[in-house]
Amino acid sequence: MIVSSRSEQEYRAFFALGDDDLAGRVLDCSAGASGFTAAVGAAGGDVTAVDPVYADPQALRDTVERSAAAGAALVDAHDDRFTWSWYGSPQRHRALRDAALATFLEDLAARPERYVVGSLPDLPFPxxxxxxxxxxxLLFTWADVLDAPWHHAALTELLRVAHEVRVFPLVQRGAGEPVGFLPALLDTLRDEGRCVQVVPVPYEFQVGADRMLVVRR
Ligand SMILES: C[S@@+](CC[C@H](N)C(=O)[O-])C[C@H]1O[C@@H](n2cnc3c(N)ncnc32)[C@H](O)[C@@H]1O
Structure with missing residues (x-):
């Protein structure tokens, strides 16, 4: 799987985050090499990142650099399915990723306690x-390899450790095909008594992928 390094600015747009949203205890799950935890932590936020890749921090820089090339190839292969309206240009997209990777690597070295080894659907938190x-x-993006029962277990686990869960995007990687099992999965969560919303966000890269999932206990 690709390990990418999206920035705090991208996360704020994916999840329509304001400062109020970041005032509590925040988990970035499947955080990879994102710079979000480092940036929010530096601003005084209470934030934790979890990802299986933190088990081998030495290999991370190479993995992320290889992943950036693979990600760029995926965009090139489906260029009619991407819009540069949010980024402005491929150069700004790359610059944000490079800066986020540097921020992440520095914080990982300085504050390793913020970066916890763990995998859905079994997170190491109370x-x-x-x-x-x-x-x-992670969720929905990789729906070609992670099936509907896995997604249900993953969301249930995220709702065990957090009062509110936000997921972006809601389409598959590359061409951004819809996820066939998404409507039934949302119905199941509603039937289980969860508060489920699909909310517009101020970000679009894969064409039409401009909404996040918000689920509350
Ligand atoms: C495409 S990257 C996204 C990284 C980061 N969230 C971002 O947006 O830049 C997907 C991440 O999911 C992580 N991952 C894979 N399987 C996972 C699992 N079962 N539980 C949690 N994270 C997982 C990978 O290690 C990888 O870092």
Missing amino acids: DGAFDLALCSH
């Missing part, structure tokens, strides 16, 4: 440890 959990580019 019930209700976080007010807000964010999940960028």
Whole structure:
């Protein structure tokens, strides 16, 4: 799987985050090499990142650099399915990723306690440890390899550790095909008594992928 390094600015747009959203205990799940945790932590936020890749920090820079090339190839292969309206240009897209990677690597070295090894659907946190959990580019993005039962288990686990969960995007990687099981999955969560909303966000890269999922306990 690709390990990418999206920036705090991208996360704020993916999840329509304001400062109030970041005032509580925040989890970035499947955080990879994102610079979000470092930036929010530097501003005084209470933020934790979790990802299986933190088990081998030495390999991370190479993995992320290889992933950036793979990600760029995916965009090139589907260039009619991407819009540069938010980024402005491929150069700004790349600059944000490079800066976020540098921020992440520096923080990982300085504050390793913020970066926890763990995998959905079994996270190493107690019930209700976080007010807000964010999940960028794992659920739904990888729906070709992670099936509907896995997604249900993953969301249930995120709702065990956090009061509110936000997920972006809601389409598959590359061409941004819809996720066939998404409507039934949202119905199941509603049937289980969860508060489920699909909310517009101020970001679009894959054409039409401009909404996040918000689920509350
Ligand atoms: C495409 S990257 C996204 C990284 C970061 N969230 C971002 O948007 O830049 C997907 C991440 O999901 C992580 N991942 C893969 N399987 C996972 C699992 N079962 N639980 C949590 N994270 C997982 C990968 O290690 C990788 O870092």
